[in-house]
Amino acid sequence: MRGARVLAVALPAAATLAVLAAGAALFMVSGIYDIGADDHHTALVTALIGELRDRSIAVRAQPLALPDLTDAAQIAAGAKLYALHCVGCHLAPGVNRSDLNRGLYPHPPNLAQQAPPEARRAFWVVKHGIKMSAMPAWGRTLDDAAVWELVAFVRQVPSMTEEDYERVTH
Numbered sequence: 001m002r003g004a005r006v007l008a009v010a011l012p013a014a015a016t017l018a019v020l021a022a023g024a025a026l027f028m029v030s031g032i033y034d035i036g037a038d039d040h041h042t043a044l045v046t047a048l049i050g051e052l053r054d055r056s057i058a059v060r061a062q063p064l065a066l067p068d069l070t071d072a073a074q075i076a077a078g079a080k081l082y083a084l085h086c087v088g089c090h091l092a093p094g095v096n097r098s099d100l101n102r103g104l105y106p107h108p109p110n111l112a113q114q115a116p117p118e119a120r121r122a123f124w125v126v127k128h129g130i131k132m133s134a135m136p137a138w139g140r141t142l143d144d145a146a147v148w149e150l151v152a153f154v155r156q157v158p159s160m161t162e163e164d165y166e167r168v169t170h
């Protein structure tokens with residue numbers, strides 16, 4: 001008797017799951033979803049990816065030891081690296097657009113206007129990059145000290161004028 005009652009619940013639940021899985025598979029193979037970078041994700045997909053990204057980064061960035069990021073030589077070294085590797089996507093004081101930046105989705109934050117909210121998070125993202133976005137893993141080419149130099153610089157850049165940026169990158 002008890003077994004029959006369990007089956008009466010389990011069978012419809014399993015059938016519902018099977019229908020949902022088949023629906024998801026059909027949606028995927030149909031090609032309906034536009035993966036082009038010139039079309040936005042739906043609000044639901046944006047929210048899901050955003051939460052996945054933020055939690056993934058938070059868990060990995062939290063244990064990092066935060067070095068001093070106020071040294072002028074460190075900031076100047078970061079500025080030169082930034083001008084070499086980052087400005088095409090993230091812009092800079094006096095660099096308000098680029099052909100590369102315009103077509104990227106997710107759109108790179110304009111770091112000339114807004115410093116990243118948290119230094120450890122910025123370090124982790126610069127070192128490891130972000131999957132399915134244009135943000136590269138710079139840890140493949142730069143050592144940790146250079147990545148911290150970049151972080152030290154991006155914390156300062158929104159308060160810099162065009163002239164400050166010119167001076168520090170040359």
Ligand code: HEC
Pocket residue numbers: 053081082085086087088089090104105106107108109116117121122125126130133134135136138150151154
């Ligand atoms: C080819 C384009 C591209 C280049 C080059 C690039 N980035 Fe990014 N970056 C991105 C994109 C796109 C995002 C947003 C990714 C996302 O939110 O999914 C991003 C995000 C970031 C963030 C924000 C992380 C956060 O808190 O969400 C920081 C900081 C950053 N990049 C720093 C840099 C630095 C420093 C460099 C140079 C060493 C650099 N990026 C080079 C495309 C680029």
